[in-house]
Amino acid sequence: MKLTELLHSSKPTLSCELFPPKPGTALLDAPTLVRRMAALHPSYMSVTCSAGGSGNGGTSTADMANEVQNINGIPALAHLTCVSADRAQIRAALEDLRKLGIENILALRGDLPKDGVFPLPDGYRHASELMTDIRDFGGFCIGGACYPEGHPESTTLYQDIDYLKYKIEAGCEFLTTQMFFDNNELYSYLYKLRRAGIDVPVVAGIMPVTNAKQIQRIMALSGSKLPARFRAIIDRFANNSAAMTQAGVAYATEQVIDLFANGVDHVHIYTMNKPEIAGSIMANLSEILK
Ligand code: FAD
Numbered sequence: 001m002k003l004t005e006l007l008h009s010s011k012p013t014l015s016c017e018l019f020p021p022k023p024g025t026a027l028l029d030a031p032t033l034v035r036r037m038a039a040l041h042p043s044y045m046s047v048t049c050s051a052g053g054s055g056n057g058g059t060s061t062a063d064m065a066n067e068v069q070n071i072n073g074i075p076a077l078a079h080l081t082c083v084s085a086d087r088a089q090i091r092a093a094l095e096d097l098r099k100l101g102i103e104n105i106l107a108l109r110g111d112l113p114k115d116g117v118f119p120l121p122d123g124y125r126h127a128s129e130l131m132t133d134i135r136d137f138g139g140f141c142i143g144g145a146c147y148p149e150g151h152p153e154s155t156t157l158y159q160d161i162d163y164l165k166y167k168i169e170a171g172c173e174f175l176t177t178q179m180f181f182d183n184n185e186l187y188s189y190l191y192k193l194r195r196a197g198i199d200v201p202v203v204a205g206i207m208p209v210t211n212a213k214q215i216q217r218i219m220a221l222s223g224s225k226l227p228a229r230f231r232a233i234i235d236r237f238a239n240n241s242a243a244m245t246q247a248g249v250a251y252a253t254e255q256v257i258d259l260f261a262n263g264v265d266h267v268h269i270y271t272m273n274k275p276e277i278a279g280s281i282m283a284n285l286s287e288i289l290k
Contacts, residue, residue, distance in 0.1 A: 001075045002141035003104045006043055007174050007201035012260055013043035014289060015077075015203070016271045016278050018068075020047065023058040028273065030059040031067055036275035038072035040282050044104070046077035046176075046268070051110030052084045062093070066100045077143065078102050080134075081110035082124035087133065090124075094137045106143045106176065107131045111221075112153075128166035135171030144172040146202065148180045148189035152223045157189075161196050174200050176268055179207035179218065181251075182227045183258050190264075204259050207270040208252035208277050210245040212238035249277060253284040260288060 006013050016037060021030055028036070037045060045068045049061040059067075061078050069076035078097055082090060097105065109127040112118055119125045127144055134142050144167040147160060154160035164175075175198075180186055186204055193202065209215050212234055218224060226234075230251060237244040256267050271278040282289070 001103065003044060003075060003077060003143065004141050004173050004201070006075075007203065007266055010265050012289060013203075013266045014256070014269065014282065014285065015044045015046065015267070016040075016042045016269045017046045017048065018064065018271065018273055020059040020061060020064050021273060028275075030064050031071070033273055033275065034064065034067045034072055037271070037278060038068065038074050040275065040279050042074060042269075042278070042282075044075040044077055046079060046106060049079040049081050049108075049110075051081050051113070053081065053089070062096045062100060062102070065097070065102050069102060070100065075104065076102050077104040077106055079106045079108060080130070081108045082127065082130040083110035083118060084113060084116060084120065085124070086120050086122045087124075088122070090130065090133055091137070094134065094140070098139060103139070104141045104143065105134055106145070107134055107172070108145055126163070126166070128163075128170040128172075131167055131170035131172050141173055142171050143174045143176060143203075145178065146175040146189075146193075147178045148185045149178070149222075149224055151178075157192070161192055161198070164193075164198060165196065168198055168200060172200065174203060176203040177205045178222050178224065179205050179270055180224055181207075181209075181230050181255075182225065183255055183262070185225070186259070186264065187262065201266060202264075203266040203268045204264050205268045205270060206252050206255050206259075207272075208248045208281060209234075210248040210274070210277060211241060212244065214272070245277070249280045249284070253281050256281065256285060257288065 065076035065078040150157040
């Protein structure tokens with residue numbers, strides 16, 4: 001199923017993100033993780049891809065998307081990065097996904113390598129170039145990333161939105177946002193997108209923060225601002241893991257309810273491979289999602 005079928009409807013969707021677990025870590029193995037997440041009946045599941053390409057010696061993005069869609073019956077959205085790939089490698093990745101019947105791709109550049117070559121000979125500089133190749137290959141519903149508080153490399157939010165238009169021209173049919181902790185940032189961003197003529201569905205990305213270490217990493221990577229209300233939660237509960245988890249789930253749930261109440265119908269949960277956290281949020285929303 002192409003995700004645009006779901007995202008052009010006003011029926012609320014709640015989807016979740018998984019990443020292929022690295023071998024040898026304490027995380028659940030890929031089939032168990034996917035099975036436990038699928039039991040929560042998300043609208044679809046996305047599977048991330050490292051900036052260096054799929055794999056990392058463990059389950060690949062394509063294999064995990066296969067597990068999501070063909071073994072567990074949930075539509076899969078496979079992430080595909082291009083920062084470290086040339087056009088032949090991307091073509092091979094698209095052929096693999098097509099063979100598996102995966103129809104949805106979140107096309108991304110990936111973060112710039114610290115010491116690698118960028119762009120590669122016959123490679124890509126921007127996600128929009130990757131989208132053009134996917135569109136020309138044919139058969140996929142293409143999504144892209146967007147940044148309510150601006151991408152960290154952009155000089156201004158307006159410049160970032162101008163470049164976003166290239167994604168739409170290249171065939172991007174929906175956008176998923178970077179995480180944000182203040183819904184007003186999203187509402188103001190959506191207004192700017194519409195004014196810029198960008199009218200594809202926008203899926204709001206919500207990250208339940210359940211430990212203080214996680215928040216330091218998030219701030220460094222995404223540059224998302226933390227509202228005072230959220231900072232107070234971290235200050236108070238950071239040293240009490242069970243309380244921090246409960247507060248993080250409650251905060252994310254409240255964000256989702258406020259989004260649905262204000263007409264943002266599609267929400268993606270950055271679940272960090274924790275089915276129990278996704279399950280708690282979904283249980284809190286059981287009547288709302290009916
Ligand atoms: P781009 O759209 O290429 O944008 C990157 C920067 O270049 C921006 O500042 C943009 O304004 C600028 N730009 C764009 N086009 C032009 C142009 N024509 N000329 C000049 N400047 C331009 N990373 C992973 O490695 N794996 C994942 O699975 C992954 N999943 C993600 C999912 C979501 C929903 C989001 C929001 C991010 C995800 N990321 C992932 C992170 C992402 O790869 C980084 O944020 C990366 O730095 C930018 O990727 P992009 O696709 O937005 O790039």
